[in-house]
Structures are given as C-alpha cells and as structure tokens.
Amino acid sequence: MSVTPSTVDFTPEELEKAVSQFYQSDAAVQAKAHQWLTAAQTTPEAWTFVWDLLQPNKSTELQFFAATTLHTKVVKWWKEVPEDQYPVLKKKLLEAIISHCLGPKIVLNKLCITLSAYLLQTISVHWPDAIPELLSMFQPSYLPSLPPERTAWILLEVLTVLPEEFQSSHLSQTQKGLVRNELQKNTPQVLSLLEDILATNDCATASESSLEVIHQVLRCAASWLQMGIPITDCMRLADLLMSVVISSVNIPHHHSFGSIPEAALDALQAMATHPDTHRFPNSCLQLLEKLLPLHSLIQQISSEDQELLSNLYCTLIAVAESHAGLLVNSFRSESPAKSNSLQLIHVILQCSNTPGVYPIQETLSQNALGFWYILQDDMLAAEAEDFTVIMQSLGPVYLMLAEVMLHKSMLPTDDSSWASEEKEQFRCYRQDVADTMMYCYNVLHDKLLELLLQKLEGALAEVNASVKDNNVGNRNPPGWQMLESVLHAFVAVSECLNTNDEGHVPRFLNVLERLPFAHLNLRVINTALNVIGSCAEWINQHPVSMGHVVPLLVTGLNSPEVAPAATMALKDLARECLQTIGSFSHPILQATQEALTSGQLQSGECVRLMFTVGRVLSVLPLESTMQYLEVMVVPYINELQSLSEQELNPSVRAAVILRLKMLGILYGTLSVQRSENDDLSENQSNSNSQQVSQPVQPVFFMLQQMMPLSQNIVYRMGRDHDILQALFLMFKQAISTLLEGSEPFLPDLLTLLVNSYREFPHPTVLELALLILTLFSSSEKHLSYMQSFLKMVCHHTMQHFFCGANLSEHVDVLESFFKMLAGVLRKFASLFSAFEPNDCTALFQAGTVTLLLPEIAAVKAASQFLCNFILQSRDITHLLGVVQLCGEGLVHQILRAIGGESSRASLEPMSEILLALNKKYCDNLYRWLNQTMQQDGFPSPRVSAAQKEHFVKMALKERANKRKLEDLVREFSFICRGIVT
Incomplete structure (x- = not known):
C-alpha cells in the first residue's frame, strides 16, 4: 500500500510502513513517504x-x-x-x-x-x-x-x-x-574533565575502547575551543594535546572512529585560531613555542604519509596565518619570540618547497601559499622604520621563497599521461604561484627583478649551449622549463611594475629577442608572448620598444599553437598603445589578414583579432581605414549574405555566429575620435555655428551594408537563440560606437527589433531596446517613435509570457524586460504617459507575479521595475492610479515571499519595494499591511499576532535606512520560516 501525504493516521504501523518505503522503494514512492513522514514530525x-x-x-x-x-x-x-x-x-x-x-x-x-x-x-x-x-x-x-x-x-x-x-x-x-x-x-568544569581524562590515558598503551574515549575527548575539546575558551586557561590542555600528537603518530592512527593525531591537531588549531586569542599576545607566543616540536615530528614522518603531514603543516600554517601580525612585530627586536617566529616561517617555507611535482608527486605545497600573502600584507602595514628592521630577517626568506616558487612552477617534461583534472589542478596551482611571486615583488621590488633576470640569463645560456652543441634533436633543450618558469613569473609581477622603469623591463624584452624560438618548446614561446602583453602599459610609455615586440607577435600568428598567446598580446597592445600602434598598422593588419584567411585559427582567436583590427583602424586616416575594411571586412559581410541564403545546419549556424561576433567586436572598437589639435573648418569656426561636428565613423558605412542582410537573417534564422544573440549584440556594439549618429538607421532598426521580438522574444533585443530608448527618448523628434516602440515591446511580452506561459522557462527574457522597464522609468518615465491605464496595470501586475519566481535574477529585475514605478508614480497620473489599485496585492505578494514562499535571497529586493512604498505611500502601506496581516496563519503559521504587529510597526518607521529595514525583514522572515523562534 502506498503511503501518501493525505494520510492522517500516524499510528506506529503506518509509520513503520512509511519508513520502510522510504528506504526500500523507488524515487517517486520515496518522495511521497518523505513528505508524509515530514508531516508526521x-x-x-x-x-x-x-x-x-x-x-x-x-x-x-x-x-x-x-x-x-x-x-x-x-x-x-x-x-x-x-x-x-x-x-x-x-x-x-x-x-x-x-x-x-x-x-x-x-x-x-x-x-x-x-x-x-x-x-x-x-x-x-x-x-x-x-x-x-x-x-x-x-x-x-x-x-x-x-x-x-x-x-x-x-x-x-x-x-x-x-x-x-x-x-x-x-x-x-x-x-x-x-x-x-x-x-x-560551566567551561572550567568541562575543561577540567577533558584534561583529567587525557592526563590519565596514554595513547601508546591504551586499549581500543580507551582510544575511542580519547578520540571523543579530542573532538569535545575542539568543539568547546571553537566556541571560545580563553587561551590563558588552555596552557595545560595544549601540553596534553601535544603529548597526544607525539605519542600517537607512531601507532596505527586510523581507526573506525577516526584519526587521533588529526583530532588532537584540530583541537590545537581551534585553540590557536579563535578570534579572541588576539587579546592575549603573550599567551599566543607561549602557545607557539609549545607547537614548534611539531617540526621535529614532520622530519620523522615518512613522505608517503601525506595526510598526516598535511594535518601537521596545516596546523602550523593556520596558527601563522591567524597571528601573522604578531609574528611580524616579533622581528622588531631581539627576543626568543623572534627566534620562534623565524623557525615557524622556515617550517612553512619547507612546506612550500615540498619535493616533487604538484599534484602528481605531492599535494602539500599548495597549503602554504595563502600564508605568504597574509605575511607580506602585515609587513607592508608596518611603519617605514620598522619595515627596514623587519626586512633584515624576512627579506632573505622571501628571496628563498621566490626561488622555491620558480622551481615549483616549472612545467613537467611530459604531461601526456596526466588526467584532465590533474592538468587543471596544476594550472590553478601555477596561478597561485604567480600570485605568490607578486607578493614577493611587493616585499623585494628590484631585488626580485634582479633575481629573475639572473635566472633568465642562466636558463637562456643553458638552452643556447644545448642548441649550439646540437645535443638535442627536439624542442626541449635542457633549461627550457626554468626559462618558461621565469617568464611566467615575470608576467605575474609585470602588472606591479612602474611604467617609468628603465632598468629591468628593457633587459627582459631584450632577452625575448635573443630566444632561439626555432628550438624552443611551444609553451616557452607562448609564455614569452604573454610577457609582451603584460608589458603593454609599459610599452605605451616607451614606444621605441614597439619595433622590437611587434615582429615577434605577427610571426606568432602564423602558428596555430602560438596564435592564442599572440592574439592576446596584440589585443593588450592595441588596448594600451593606441597612440603609438598606428606606425605599425600595416604589418599588423597584413599579418592579421593572412592569419584570418589561413583557416588555422580557432573561433575565439578570430574574434580577438578583430579587436586589434578595430583599434588599429581607429587611428588611421578615414581613406586608409575604408580601404582596409573593403579588403578585410566586406568579404565577411558577403559571406554572411551567402550563408543567410543557405539551409540552416550546424556548420552554417557556426559560420554565421562567428562572423557576427567578429563584426560586433570590430564595430565596438572601431571608433574614430576627434583629435584635440584638429583645426575647425571655416564654417565650424564662425560665430553662428558653435557646435563641432563629430568625426565620420567607418562603422556607419559598414552598418549600411548590414541592415538589409540583417533583415534576411532574422527572416530565415530568426528562431535560433545564438544567432539572434550574436546579431543584436553586434547592433548594440555598433550603436554604442555611433550613439546619436545611428539616427538614420532608427526606422529600419526599430522595425527589425519588433519583427524579431514578435516571432521569438530574445533578451538581447531588450538590451538593445534600452540603449535605443536611452539615446533617443529625450528628443522631441523621436518621442512618438519611442513611445510606440516601447508599447509594442510591452504588448508582445505580455502576450507571450503572461497569458498562461510557465514564467520560469523564460526568466532570461523576463529579467531583461524588467531591467529595460526599470531603466526607462528611471530616466524617461514620461514615456508611460502614452500608455492606457489598463496597460500600466498589466505591467505592474506582471512584475508582482514575477516576485515569487525561484529565479532570483528575475526577481531582482522585477523589484527594480516596481521600485522605480512606485517612486515615479506620484508625478504621472496613470501610474498613481495603478499603485493605489494594485498596491495591496503587491504587499500581499511581498509578505508571501517574506513568509517563506521564496528563497531567502529574495528578502533584499522585497525590502527595497517596501522602502519605496513607505516613502511614497506611507498611509496606504499602513492600511495594506494591517489588512493583510489580519489573515490567520498568514504569512506563516509560525508567527504570532504580536510578532506581526511588531513587524508592521517597525517597518513603517523606516523610510530612509535601507539596511535597517533589510535586517527587520530578514528577522521576521526567519521567524516565519522557523529558523528563529
């Protein structure tokens, strides 16, 4: 017999049947049994x-x-x-x-x-x-x-x-x-109990049952220490815990109830890292001294016991991270604390230098990486005089750390046998190492750059010697791994470099020119090109370097393996060096065209190259720009024309999307800016014409060719989500460049948007619509167009989604729709004056319905719309009547969300709507809240009448402090949900 939630006879027999079904039935019956058992509880x-x-x-x-x-x-x-x-x-x-x-x-x-x-x-x-x-x-x-x-x-x-x-x-x-x-x-009594049990039991001689009790003591100690026991009262317990660790590592420490050393270390870690320990620095230093014997223990343990070693290291690292400031201060003068602190830091350095390749041969070294950031942060916070003294002790440590990081970051000779997860772990590890190198630079500055240059020259010499002696027949000469690791480190620190540096960056770039690219592993070449991209800001200040790096980059476009790094570096140069890149426009554009037509590049690289093309063309004379566009870009428009006539299949679809993305990036970056030194024409300079004309934008002419083609794409492919996204994102980027200059395209573009949206509502259409409404709604000339356009978009949205559709299946469109409405209301609320009152009511009710969706992005967008609607409504008669008519329903919906029908993530947007109502409709809100709260069991049976009354009273007091209202709403919601009693 199936147990259903409707069953109300909670007899032992029925309960036993339900429990049996929960553990032994299929998923559907399990779900019903779970629901029934929950009701029984x-x-x-x-x-x-x-x-x-x-x-x-x-x-x-x-x-x-x-x-x-x-x-x-x-x-x-x-x-x-x-x-x-x-x-x-x-x-x-x-x-x-x-x-x-x-x-x-x-x-x-x-x-x-x-x-x-x-x-x-x-x-x-x-x-x-x-x-x-x-x-x-x-x-x-x-x-x-x-x-x-x-x-x-x-x-x-x-x-x-x-x-x-x-x-x-x-x-x-x-x-x-x-x-x-x-x-x-009662803490002293509990602490005394734990200490007495540990003092009377020796792990080395204890029975299995006694070991279980010891393990439970350790768990109990960690639990109470996490809640907070003054560290001054914990010294005896610390000694006992250390004794447990030392005596238990030599016995089999994994039992059915857990690891005793791990449990003892957890307790020590809880003791040392509790936030209140900072109030007792002397006790912290005393505890640190008690923990240092763990280093000797680490030396004794086999490297195969990675789990125990990790627990030991993590305990010391956690202590050091929690008290890094205390460690740094200890270096200001000679004392035992200084010696102990230095010893602890060297133990952590030893952890970072764990032998082997991560993550194949070891996994310990990554535990320490976060500590080096915290330590350098506290060092840099010291006063200048203190920092000089501290550097005498910790400067050498960071130099050693830098060398360790260079070795740990070296690529493996062959990772073909690695699993994809292991490769991803190593990639993330190298990024963490790169961050650590940046921390080293923050401490060492020029000393680190000198070390990197020294290592770079040494690795290059080793590579060149191998190449010269013909000792290698492949692209992996000895030294290539260290060479790549140093370059990788320089990429990491380059973002911190001063753009006025004259000593180190030129030397690095000089080494790049001397690399024997024909004999190097491709990963070295990729990293070398990454160095160029990372130095783009510096190169912009030293344009003479451009002539040295551009040839390397354009050469890299010829190799499919190196092209990703080359396109990234070119993009960085194009973004940072706009004023100087024009001198190298021809080789860059010529190499780009050859690479694009070669068919060897991946889609992402083609799109990325168009960024470079757009930026380079932006600084050329209009005539030259149009010539390049005719050769490089018009063929893509012609290909799109041909593709749009073909039957849609996966290859055609991919080709269309790629070309639209490429054109979109080009239109977004090809923006001709008027030079400050441009002379005004005679007509512009006379007193009757004060406005300076805008420069002619090449994108305008490109868009002229795209408009008819776009209509064909929408007609033939207008129900493909990704094609529409690429198409309208292209228009969005073009209009962002043209701004008011896109006015001639307005009639055709609005028609295109409405036709497309009517057939297949798409969020990118709404994003583009908001941009157009923002640009042209302030113009009397276009006001009627904008009102009609907005009304049509709203009409089609309501027709598609609020007439019986499952809203959760269209949250991307709903989110963009309400964001568009919120943006319009914020800047051009007068557009709604052309709406019929019923239409405004329908929009308000649609936003209200959306508030209970489980998708928080749509909820937030709807709340933004409703807030702006309420805040603007006092000035527009239509909107005022809507709020007065539908406000009580909105409040009811908000209270349902607060009462538990929506996720807790929705509490913030609900608070924002309540605040808007309280600002503009305080009297109405008082009435609506009181009337709604009078319903028994609403918004939750867990909340009492007194608690509801208190919530209403306090909510009505908050008309300005958003944070206080959010806290109040959250507290009331927790009561409604049974989280707080």
Whole structure:
C-alpha cells in the first residue's frame, strides 16, 4: 500500500510502513513517504509516538526516524511542551539514551544531540545546573551496569555536540546570549574533565575502547575551543594535546572512529585560531613555542604519509596565518619570540618547497601559499622604520621563497599521461604561484627583478649551449622549463611594475629577442608572448620598444599553437598603445589578414583579432581605414549574405555566429575620435555655428551594408537563440560606437527589433531596446517613435509570457524586460504617459507575479521595475492610479515571499519595494499591511499576532535606512520560516 501525504493516521504501523518505503522503494514512492513522514514530525502526536518507535525491538531505521523526530520537535516545536512536562521529557530522554548505550550508534548519537538541544532550551531558566548534573550522572558509580568507557563516551558525546548545536540553534538573539553565558560558566568544569581524562590515558598503551574515549575527548575539546575558551586557561590542555600528537603518530592512527593525531591537531588549531586569542599576545607566543616540536615530528614522518603531514603543516600554517601580525612585530627586536617566529616561517617555507611535482608527486605545497600573502600584507602595514628592521630577517626568506616558487612552477617534461583534472589542478596551482611571486615583488621590488633576470640569463645560456652543441634533436633543450618558469613569473609581477622603469623591463624584452624560438618548446614561446602583453602599459610609455615586440607577435600568428598567446598580446597592445600602434598598422593588419584567411585559427582567436583590427583602424586616416575594411571586412559581410541564403545546419549556424561576433567586436572598437589639435573648418569656426561636428565613423558605412542582410537573417534564422544573440549584440556594439549618429538607421532598426521580438522574444533585443530608448527618448523628434516602440515591446511580452506561459522557462527574457522597464522609468518615465491605464496595470501586475519566481535574477529585475514605478508614480497620473489599485496585492505578494514562499535571497529586493512604498505611500502601506496581516496563519503559521504587529510597526518607521529595514525583514522572515523562534 502506498503511503501518501493525505494520510492522517500516524499510528506506529503506518509509520513503520512509511519508513520502510522510504528506504526500500523507488524515487517517486520515496518522495511521497518523505513528505508524509515530514508531516508526521510536525504534529503534536509526534511527542507520543516516538517513544514506541524507539523500543529495541524496532528496526534501526525506525528507531533512527524516531530519534530524528524527537530532535526536530525539541528544536523547532519546543513551544508545544508545557513547562510542567519538562522534567518528564528529560527523564524519558535520559532513559532512552541509557537503553541505547550499546547501540545502534546512529540512534545513540542522535539521542545525544537531542539531549543537548533540550539542555539549550532549558539551561537559562529551568535547568541551570544541567552540565554539573550530567557530569555527576554519567559516572561509572552512578551507572554500574554500563562499561566505564561507554559511560564516558556518552557524556563526552553530549558535551561535544552541545557547542555545535548551540551554533545552529533556532534561539532568538536574546536567548542565545543567556545560553552562551550559562555555557561559559560551566567551561572550567568541562575543561577540567577533558584534561583529567587525557592526563590519565596514554595513547601508546591504551586499549581500543580507551582510544575511542580519547578520540571523543579530542573532538569535545575542539568543539568547546571553537566556541571560545580563553587561551590563558588552555596552557595545560595544549601540553596534553601535544603529548597526544607525539605519542600517537607512531601507532596505527586510523581507526573506525577516526584519526587521533588529526583530532588532537584540530583541537590545537581551534585553540590557536579563535578570534579572541588576539587579546592575549603573550599567551599566543607561549602557545607557539609549545607547537614548534611539531617540526621535529614532520622530519620523522615518512613522505608517503601525506595526510598526516598535511594535518601537521596545516596546523602550523593556520596558527601563522591567524597571528601573522604578531609574528611580524616579533622581528622588531631581539627576543626568543623572534627566534620562534623565524623557525615557524622556515617550517612553512619547507612546506612550500615540498619535493616533487604538484599534484602528481605531492599535494602539500599548495597549503602554504595563502600564508605568504597574509605575511607580506602585515609587513607592508608596518611603519617605514620598522619595515627596514623587519626586512633584515624576512627579506632573505622571501628571496628563498621566490626561488622555491620558480622551481615549483616549472612545467613537467611530459604531461601526456596526466588526467584532465590533474592538468587543471596544476594550472590553478601555477596561478597561485604567480600570485605568490607578486607578493614577493611587493616585499623585494628590484631585488626580485634582479633575481629573475639572473635566472633568465642562466636558463637562456643553458638552452643556447644545448642548441649550439646540437645535443638535442627536439624542442626541449635542457633549461627550457626554468626559462618558461621565469617568464611566467615575470608576467605575474609585470602588472606591479612602474611604467617609468628603465632598468629591468628593457633587459627582459631584450632577452625575448635573443630566444632561439626555432628550438624552443611551444609553451616557452607562448609564455614569452604573454610577457609582451603584460608589458603593454609599459610599452605605451616607451614606444621605441614597439619595433622590437611587434615582429615577434605577427610571426606568432602564423602558428596555430602560438596564435592564442599572440592574439592576446596584440589585443593588450592595441588596448594600451593606441597612440603609438598606428606606425605599425600595416604589418599588423597584413599579418592579421593572412592569419584570418589561413583557416588555422580557432573561433575565439578570430574574434580577438578583430579587436586589434578595430583599434588599429581607429587611428588611421578615414581613406586608409575604408580601404582596409573593403579588403578585410566586406568579404565577411558577403559571406554572411551567402550563408543567410543557405539551409540552416550546424556548420552554417557556426559560420554565421562567428562572423557576427567578429563584426560586433570590430564595430565596438572601431571608433574614430576627434583629435584635440584638429583645426575647425571655416564654417565650424564662425560665430553662428558653435557646435563641432563629430568625426565620420567607418562603422556607419559598414552598418549600411548590414541592415538589409540583417533583415534576411532574422527572416530565415530568426528562431535560433545564438544567432539572434550574436546579431543584436553586434547592433548594440555598433550603436554604442555611433550613439546619436545611428539616427538614420532608427526606422529600419526599430522595425527589425519588433519583427524579431514578435516571432521569438530574445533578451538581447531588450538590451538593445534600452540603449535605443536611452539615446533617443529625450528628443522631441523621436518621442512618438519611442513611445510606440516601447508599447509594442510591452504588448508582445505580455502576450507571450503572461497569458498562461510557465514564467520560469523564460526568466532570461523576463529579467531583461524588467531591467529595460526599470531603466526607462528611471530616466524617461514620461514615456508611460502614452500608455492606457489598463496597460500600466498589466505591467505592474506582471512584475508582482514575477516576485515569487525561484529565479532570483528575475526577481531582482522585477523589484527594480516596481521600485522605480512606485517612486515615479506620484508625478504621472496613470501610474498613481495603478499603485493605489494594485498596491495591496503587491504587499500581499511581498509578505508571501517574506513568509517563506521564496528563497531567502529574495528578502533584499522585497525590502527595497517596501522602502519605496513607505516613502511614497506611507498611509496606504499602513492600511495594506494591517489588512493583510489580519489573515490567520498568514504569512506563516509560525508567527504570532504580536510578532506581526511588531513587524508592521517597525517597518513603517523606516523610510530612509535601507539596511535597517533589510535586517527587520530578514528577522521576521526567519521567524516565519522557523529558523528563529
């Protein structure tokens, strides 16, 4: 028999059937059983049926469901328990724990968690002596029938989960504060218990059951330390934890209950990294000294035990990261703290220098990379005089680190056997290493550049010697890996270089010219070209260098393997060196044309090259620009014409999209700017003509050729999403260049947009529409066009999506639609004066409906539209009437979202709408909120009438402070959702 949510007979037999179906049926039946069981957990009867289901003769699954239900009730439905029943519930809970002391463990664990949740609910008022009572109760003398280790384990399990349960509890902030105070009062007793158990048990000689208790002690210690124990009270515990680590590494440390050294290290890490430790710098330094023997332990452990080594290193690294400022300050004067700090930093340097290739032979070195950023950040924050002193100790460390990073970043000789995941890990690792080299530069500056130049010259000499002696017959001469690694490092630090540098960058670029490209691994060549791109800003300030680097780049376009790096570097030069690149326009454009027509480039490289073409053509005379366009670009328009006549298939589709993308990038970058030194014509300079004419844009002539072709593309391919996106993005880039100069195309373009959108609504059409409306709505000449255009777009949107369609299937269009409306309302709200009142009402209601969609992007766009609609409505009669008519429905929808029908991510946009209503319609909002809140169980059955009244009162007070209103809405929503009681 199938259990359905409609079943209301929560008998033990029915519950047992549902649990059995949940664990043994297919997904559909499982889902129904889960829904029914969840409903059972919310009923008051659950307080009764759980005890029957916890009987030892029931299945483990059924007992676990009962224990889970009991925990849920204590956490979320505590208000159902009368105060006089608290002792009864506690007694039953303790009896259940004792009866399950030998298992099943999963049930016992959940019951311990439930007891901790009960304790949190009662410790502040009804059970203030909870922890002392538990410490007395779970003693072998009190429970003689239980094995002593089991008694200790249960007590420790309850204490362990207590801080964890506290952190995730649904208590109010006030109640949380009271409970935290009670827990902190009992911290000394818990700490004493943990210390006593550790002091009387030696891991080296302990039995399996005793080791399990020790492991539980360590977990408990970590849990309470994370909640916060003053570090000044932890010195004895730190010694005991260190003893556990040292004595346990030589025994098999992986048990069914976990790793003892790892658990001890977790506790030490929690002790050392708690935020409050910064208040006790001397104790932190004392703890650091206690942790340093871990270095000796690292030396003793086999490199094959990567997991244990990682735990040891991560503990020291976490301590160093948390107290990097303290370490840096210790170098200001001679002291034991300075020696200890330096020793710790060298241990972390050793971690960074772990032998082997990451991630094939080792995975430890990446753990330390974040520390070097934190350390340099605290170094740079020091006063100038202190920094000089600190550098005497830490400058050499960063020089050693730089050398280590160069070796760790070296490419493998052959990675053909690597899995794709391993290659991606290494790529990310090299990026992290590059960031670390940048941190080294922040500390060392010229010293690092000198080191890189020294390594570069040495690697180049080794490569040249091999090439000269003909010792290699391939492109992998000895030294190529270090050569590439140094170049890779220079790319990383180049963005920090001063553009006035005259000593180091020229030397690097000089080395590039001397590289034996014909004998080098292609990855070296790629990185060398990346160096050029990274130096583009410097090259712009030193144009003489352009003649040295451009030949390298245009040569790189001839090789498919090197072309990605060459096109990227050319793009960087074109972006940064606009004023100087014109002198090299011919070789760049000629090489670009040859590369584009060769058919060897990937699509992304073709598109990227058009960026360079557009930028280079922007600085040429109009006549030269048009000549190049005729040769390089018009053929693509002709190809598009031919492709648009063909039957649409994957190859035609890909070709059309590529050419549209290439043209779009070209139109977006080919922008002729008037020079400040251009002389005005005689007509422009006379007193009757003050306005300076805009320069002729070549894009204008290109667009003239594209308009008829675009109409054909829309007609024949107008239901292909990607083609339309490329087409209208091309128009968007062209109009962004032409701006008001696109006016002659306006009638045809508006017709094209409306026809396309009517057949296949596309978000890019709406993005382009917003640009056009922004450009031309302020002109009286075009006002009627813009109003008609906006009305048609709105009409087709409402017709397509708000007449029974599944809105979640079209969120991309809805997002762009409401963004367009929000933009228009913000700048040109008067356009809506031409709308019929019913049309404005329909738009407002559409935005209201969208607020409950699960897709947050659409919700945010709709909220922006509604906010702007409300804020502008007082000035436009149509809009004013809409808000007064539909405002109550909007408020109802907002409260549904706040009450739990939408994700928590929607709370911010809901707050923004409430703020807008409160600014412009305070009296109406007061009435709407009160009327809506009068409904029983709305917006959630979990919220009381008093809480609703308080929310309304406080919300109406906030007319300016957005952050306060957001906090209020969030708190009320958490109450509605049962997250906070």
